[in-house]
Amino acid sequence: MSWILGALVFWAAMWAVNVKLSKGPKTRLISLVVPTIFGITLLVLWECMVRGLNISPVLLPAPSAIAVRFANSLPILWVDFVQTFMKGALSGYIIGCGAAFLTAIAVDRSPFLQRGLLPVGNFVAALPIVGMAPILVMWFGFDWQSKAAVVVVMVFFPMLVNTVEGLKASDHMQRDLMQTYGASYFQGLTKLRLPAAMPFIFNGLKICSTLALIGAIVAEFFGSPIKGMGFRISTEVGRLALDMVWAEITVAALAGSAFYGAVALIEKGVTFWHPSQR
Amino acid sequence: MKSFAPVLTVVGAIFVIWYGAAVVLNSAWAYDKAKRADVTLSFSEMVTDTWSQEKPLLPAPHQVVKEIYKTTVLKKITSKRSLIWHGWITLSATLLGFAMGTGFGILLAVGIVHSRAMDMSVMPWVIASQTIPILAVAPMIIVVLNAVGISGLLPKAFISMYLSFFPVVVGMVKGLRSPDAMQLDQMRTWSALKPTMFWKLRLPSSMPYLFPSLKIAMAASLVGAIVGELPTGAVAGLGARLLAGSYYGQTIQIWSALISAAVLAAALVALIGLLQNITLKRMGMLR
Numbered sequence: 426m427s428w429i430l431g432a433l434v435f436w437a438a439m440w441a442v443n444v445k446l447s448k449g450p451k452t453r454l455i456s457l458v459v460p461t462i463f464g465i466t467l468l469v470l471w472e473c474m475v476r477g478l479n480i481s482p483v484l485l486p487a488p489s490a491i492a493v494r495f496a497n498s499l500p501i502l503w504v505d506f507v508q509t510f511m512k513g514a515l516s517g518y519i520i521g522c523g524a525a526f527l528t529a530i531a532v533d534r535s536p537f538l539q540r541g542l543l544p545v546g547n548f549v550a551a552l553p554i555v556g557m558a559p560i561l562v563m564w565f566g567f568d569w570q571s572k573a574a575v576v577v578v579m580v581f582f583p584m585l586v587n588t589v590e591g592l593k594a595s596d597h598m599q600r601d602l603m604q605t606y607g608a609s610y611f612q613g614l615t616k617l618r619l620p621a622a623m624p625f626i627f628n629g630l631k632i633c634s635t636l637a638l639i640g641a642i643v644a645e646f647f648g649s650p651i652k653g654m655g656f657r658i659s660t661e662v663g664r665l666a667l668d669m670v671w672a673e674i675t676v677a678a679l680a681g682s683a684f685y686g687a688v689a690l691i692e693k694g695v696t697f698w699h700p701s702q703r
Numbered sequence: 704m705k706s707f708a709p710v711l712t713v714v715g716a717i718f719v720i721w722y723g724a725a726v727v728l729n730s731a732w733a734y735d736k737a738k739r740a741d742v743t744l745s746f747s748e749m750v751t752d753t754w755s756q757e758k759p760l761l762p763a764p765h766q767v768v769k770e771i772y773k774t775t776v777l778k779k780i781t782s783k784r785s786l787i788w789h790g791w792i793t794l795s796a797t798l799l800g801f802a803m804g805t806g807f808g809i810l811l812a813v814g815i816v817h818s819r820a821m822d823m824s825v826m827p828w829v830i831a832s833q834t835i836p837i838l839a840v841a842p843m844i845i846v847v848l849n850a851v852g853i854s855g856l857l858p859k860a861f862i863s864m865y866l867s868f869f870p871v872v873v874g875m876v877k878g879l880r881s882p883d884a885m886q887l888d889q890m891r892t893w894s895a896l897k898p899t900m901f902w903k904l905r906l907p908s909s910m911p912y913l914f915p916s917l918k919i920a921m922a923a924s925l926v927g928a929i930v931g932e933l934p935t936g937a938v939a940g941l942g943a944r945l946l947a948g949s950y951y952g953q954t955i956q957i958w959s960a961l962i963s964a965a966v967l968a969a970a971l972v973a974l975i976g977l978l979q980n981i982t983l984k985r986m987g988m989l990r
Contacts, residue, residue, distance in 0.1 A: 444820040456823060463824035484847055541709030545717075552968055553926045555838065556942075556961045559949030564728075564760065639838045646933055647949055662843050670843050678835040 428477030432470050439466040486668040494668040495675055501657070502676050509654040510680050512569035513641035517576025522633055524577070525584035526626070533592055534610070543589060550582040555643050562647040572653075575644040580633035587632070591625025592618050624699050627692040634684045638677060721764055728760040729753035762955045770959040783939070786963055792940040794967060796856050796928040800863020801921055807864065808871025808920070815872070816879040816905070817897070829872055837865050838930045845931060859931035859940075866927040867920035874916025878909025911988055914979035921971045929964060941967075 443459050468488050474480070475487040482490060495502070532538040558575050565571035595618050603613045645655025654673050661669040726749075733752040737744045744752070754763040762770075771786060778785040811829070815822045841862050848858040882904050890900045932942030941960045948957035 440820070443824050447820040447823045451823075459820070459823040460825075460827040464828060467828075484850060537709050538713070539709075541711075541713035544710050545713050548969065552922075552965045553929050553961075555926060555930060556945055556957075556964055559945055559957055560954065560961075563949065563952070563954070635833060643838050643930060643933075647946075658840070658843065662846050667843065667847070670840075674835065674840055674843075677840075681835060682831060 426477065428473045432473030432477065435469055435473075436466055439463075483665045483667060486671055490668050491671040491675065495672040498669065498672060502672060504652050505654045505657050505673065506676055506680065508569060508650075508652045509572070509641050509645065510638065513572030513644070513653070514576055514637040516569070517573035517641065518580060518633060518637040520573065521577035521580035521637075522584045522630060525581045525629075526588055529585055529588035529592060530614075532589070533614070539589055543586065546582045546586040546589070550586055554579045554582075555640065558640070558644040559647045562644060567648045567650055572641045572644045572649075576637045576640040579636045579640040583632050583636065584629040587625045587629030588622065591622030591629075594618075594625060595621040623692075623696045627688065627696060630688050631685060631692070634688050635681060638681050638684065642677065718764060721761075722754070725759065725761045725763045726750055726753045729756055732756065732760070758952050759954055762958050766955055767958045767962055770955045771963060774959065775963075786941075786944075786959065789940050789944055789960070790963055790967060793925070793928050793932065793942065793964070796859035796931065796940070797863055797921075797925045797967075797971070799856055800860035800927060801867050801924040803860060804864040804867030804920055804924060805871050805917065808868040808916075809875055811868070811872050812875030812879060813901070815876050826876075829869065832865075833869050837862065838927070841927070841930050841933070859928050862931040863924040863927035866923040870916040870919040870923065871913075874912045875909055878912030879905045881912065882908045907986065910982060910986060914975060914982070917975050917979075918972050921975055922968055925964065925968050925971065 439462055443462055446455055446459050446462075449455065472487050472489060475485055486494075532542055555575070557578050561574045561578065562571045565574050599617055599621070600613065603617050608616065642653075642655040642658070645653045646659055649656040654677055658670050658673050661667075661673070730749055730753055733749050733756070734744065736752075737749075753759065755766070756762075759766070774784060774786040778787075811825070815826055844862060845858045848854070848861070879901075886904060886908075887900070890904055895903070929940070929942040929945070932938075932940035933946050941964050944960035945957055948954070948960065
C-alpha cells in the first residue's frame with residue numbers, strides 16, 4: 426500500500442514541478458528537463474505499481490528487473506542487434522531508399538508516369554506490407570537477406586511518393602529562372618530541384634527509419650536463424666522470460682530512436698535553410 | 704479523370720511484371736517436374752505450367768483471384784475456410800482499435816492544446832513512442848493479456864490503438880491550434896469561455912486536419928490487427944491465414960489473404976474519404 430501511496434505522491438509532486446517549470450520562460454534547458462521529469466515519473470510509477478500491487482514478473486517485470494537483465498545479457502543483445510539492425514534493417518533501408526530515390530529520378534522526366542505512379546504508390550504505401558514477410562522469407566531463406574528484402578519492400582513506396590512529391594516542390598518562378606540561365610535538365614535537377622526536394626526526401630527517410638526496424642523484426646517471426654531481436658522476442662515470450670523480452674524492447678527502442686535521431690540530425694545539416702529548422 | 708490513363712498503364716505494367724516474374728520464379732520447378740517425367744517442355748508448355756502450379760513460388764494473378772472467389776463466394780460465411788469470416792474478425796479488431804485510438808488521440812490532443820505543462824512533458828514522449836517498434840512487441844502484449852484472461856478482440860485492438868493514436872494526436876494538435884490569433888481574439892471580445900471557444904471555434908476548424916490523420920490511423924490500425932493475429936497460434940483472421948499459409952507452403956492462400964487485406968484497407972480509407980467529403984461540404988470548407 427505504501428508503494429502505491431508513495432507513487433501517487435511522487436507523481437503529484439513531479440507534476441507540480443513540471444507545471445511550475447512550464448509556466449516560466451521556455452528556454453532550451455527547460456524544454457529538455459520537463460519531458461525528462463515526466464519520463465522518470467512514468468518509470469517510478471511503473472516500479473511502484475509493480476511492487477505495490479505484487480504483479481507477477483511473468484506479466485509485467487519492474488524496470489529495475491529489466492535493467493538488471495539488460496546489464497547481464499549484453500553479449501546476447503549485441504549479437505541480436507547486429508543480426509537484426511545492422512544486417513537486416515540497415516542494408517534493407519539503404520537498398521530500398523536508394524532504389525526508390527533512383528526510381529523517382531527516372532520517372533521525373535515523364536509526367537505521364539508520375540501521374541500514374543503517385544496514386545498507385547500512395548495506395549501501396551497504405552497497404553499492410555508486413556504481410557509480404559512470409560512470402561519473402563520463403564524466397565530468400567531464413568538469414569538476414571530475407572529481412573532486408575522485407576525492409577526494401579516496406580520502405581520503397583513511402584520513399585518513392587515523398588521523393589516524387591519533393592521534386593515538384595520548387596515553384597514555377599524558380600524553374601523559369603533556371604531556364605533563363607540556360608541551365609540544362611541535369612543542372613536544374615542538381616542545383617535547384619533536388620535541394621528543394623530535400624525536406625520531403627528527409628520526411629520520407631524519417632518515416633522509413635521506423636518502418637525498417639519494424640519490418641526486420643516482424644520478418645523474423647516467420648523464420649530466422651537462432652539469433653535476432655524478433656527471434657529472441659518470440660522465443661522468450663514462449664518461455665515467459667518477460668524481463669528478457671523487455672530488454673530486447675529497450676534495445677529496439679534505443680536503436681529506433683538513435684536511427685531516427687541520426688536522420689533528423691543529418692536533415693538539420695542539409696536543410697538548414699528551411700523555415701522549420703530556423 | 705486526367706490521371707485515369709496513367710494509373711491504368713502503371714497497374715497494367717505491374718500485372719505484366721507479375722506474370723513475367725511468375726514464369727521466371729516457377730520455371731525451375733516446372734523443368735524439374737518435366738525432367739523426372741522424362742518429357743521435354745516447349746516454351747509455351749512451360750509458361751502454362753508456371754501459371755497453374757499448385758504450390759508456386761509466385762502464384763499468377765488469376766490463380767489468386769480464383770482462390771479468393773472460391774473462399775468468399777463459394778464457401779458459407781460461417782465456415783472457417785471462408786475469407787469473409789476471417790476478414791470480419793480482422794475488421795472488427797481494426798475498427799475497435801481505431802475507435803479507441805481515435806478517442807484517446809483526440810483526448811490527448813485536447814489536453815496538450817489546453818495545458819502548457821502537458822504539451823511540454825507529454826508531446827516529446829508521444830513522438831518517441833513511435834520510434835519503438837510496437838509491432839515487434841505485439842506477440843508479448845497478446846500473450847500477456849491472454850495470461851490475465853483478456854483474449855479475443857481486445858488484445859489485438861490494443862495494438863491497433865497504439866498504432867493509430869499517434870497520427871490523430873499530431874493532426875488534432877495541429878488542427879486545434881489552427882485558428883489564428885485574430886479569430887481567438889474575436890472570441891475573447893465576445894467574452895467566450897474556454898469550452899465555448901473549443902466547441903465553436905477550435906473543434907470545427909480542426910476538421911480538415913482530422914480526416915487525413917484518420918486515414919493514416921485506419922491503415923495503421925489494420926496493420927496492427929493483422930500482426931496481432933500472428934502470435935495467437937494462427938486461429939482466425941487474415942494474419943492467421945498468412946501464418947498458416949507460410950507454415951504449409953500454401954502460397955496461393957498467403958497471396959489471397961494479402962490481397963483481401965489490401966482491398967479491406969482501400970475500402971476503409973475510401974470510406975473515410977467519403978465521410979470527409981460529406982462533412983467538409985456541409986461545413987462549407989470544401990473548396
